[in-house]
Amino acid sequence: MSDIQVFDFKGATVRTLADKQGEPWFVLKDCMDVLGIGNPTETVKMFDEDEFSTTEVIDSIGRRQQAYVISEPGLYRLVMKSRKPEAKDFQRWVTHEVLPQIRRTGGYIPQGETPEETLARAVIIAQKTLDEQARRIKQQDRQLEAQAPKVLFADSVAASDSSILVGELARDLRQNGVNIGQNRLFQWLRDNGYLVRRRGESWNEPTQKSVEQGLFEVKTRSFNNPDGSTFVRRTTKITGKGRIYFTNKFLARRVAA
Incomplete structure (x- = not known):
């Protein structure tokens, strides 16, 4: 993450920073204060793994602290959760002023x-x-x-030693002419028996059969909350073998069509 950029929304401080790819991230607590949403420790559980992270920030009295930060998609999800009238103004300000300037100039210029x-x-x-x-x-x-x-199949083989998120597979498929997004791919995997369809703790986790086939794995990560407590997030990932399997399956369907 890059240095913190501090700017002002109607008198409220909002801190942002960029990752190595130049994508903006927002300090969760600052956004929650603007939107009138409560406990960051609980709110962070609503985000997907690629929508939040932690980083070190310096507070108003010079102390170094760990803080949650959220990505641009995470920010939009947070805005939808707010019932305050300011939510619409905040989103418009971010999308019409802050983000265009960051992407045009590489940073918000105070x-x-x-x-x-x-x-x-x-x-x-x-x-x-x-x-x-x-x-x-x-x-x-x-x-x-x-x-x-390289062809796509060989490229998948080269990457077969690491697992990827379902959204990453959807992106790879789109780049190779398959019209599918993350949500539609999740739905297809559930409908075809690869992921659990019942809503609950195991929803969107791999079925026993697909695990035995070696197509998926579940990564478990523990996160430390600022209050000292922890919570565990389980993430479904597609193995290298699964990536090859689904890539060939979708490309074969495209050719047959």
Whole structure:
């Protein structure tokens, strides 16, 4: 995560930072304060694993603390939970002002005490943006060179030593011409007996048969709450074998169609 950027929404402090890919993350407590939502320790349980994380921040009196941060999709989910009239204004402010400026300039530019100070901040952010873009172009060029001689099946075999999220498989399939998203893929896996269909503790976890086939695994992670308590999150992931299996299955269906 990058350095914290602090900005103001109607007098309320909202802190944001960017990950290594330049995607914005928001300090959960700041957003909850704006939206009138309570306990972060309980609220964080509503997010998927890729929608929240923890990072170190410095509070108003200079103490270093661990804080929850949420991604852009996580922020939208949080806004939907709020009943305050400010929720709509907050989302519009983020989507129409903050995010476009972050993506255009590489960061939110707070106003300095003088025009010269504001300009200096903009120049620094612009330079960081150019450096990051150059790094990404080089990385993409290397990836294209490495992937050029491969077909999707071989690429899946090369990645078969690690498991992926269902959403990641949906993304890979879309990139190869299969019109499916994460929610539709989850539904297909449930309808075809690969994931548990009954709502409850085991919903969206692999069935016994698909586990025995080696197509899925369940990752268990424990998280420490700021109050010292812990909670456990279980995440369904597709194994390397499963990735090859489902990739071939969907591509075969596309060819047959």
